[in-house]
Amino acid sequence: MNSLTIVPYRPELAAAVADMWNASRDGWGGGSSMKTAEQIRQEETRSDALVVYLAMEGETVAGYCSLGEYKEEAGALYIPLLNVRPEYQGKK
Numbered sequence: 001m002n003s004l005t006i007v008p009y010r011p012e013l014a015a016a017v018a019d020m021w022n023a024s025r026d027g028w029g030g031g032s033s034m035k036t037a038e039q040i041r042q043e044e045t046r047s048d049a050l051v052v053y054l055a056m057e058g059e060t061v062a063g064y065c066s067l068g069e070y071k072e073e074a075g076a077l078y079i080p081l082l083n084v085r086p087e088y089q090g091k092k
Contacts, residue, residue, distance in 0.1 A: 002057050009052035013061065014040040017054065020061040023085050049080065055088075062088040 009017070015037035022034050044052065048068065055063035063084040070076035 004055045004057050006053050011041050016061040020085050
């Protein structure tokens, strides 16, 4: 495994994000629907996340982490969505 880099989500990475969700869908209850780059672009445009970070290995999205405002406590954040491709789980 090469080294991972953490980058903010950009619309041009939507296809790689869709690939990550499709590769890890069994961990999210399975199903037969496949995400597309356009769906990801639309979801991220509508999202109220403050920022989305991606763990990248080359052109592959290994992980996804969104940060949101925790409205119950001033100045606090929370992680509404976190995912790692199955082949990267448990690796350091």
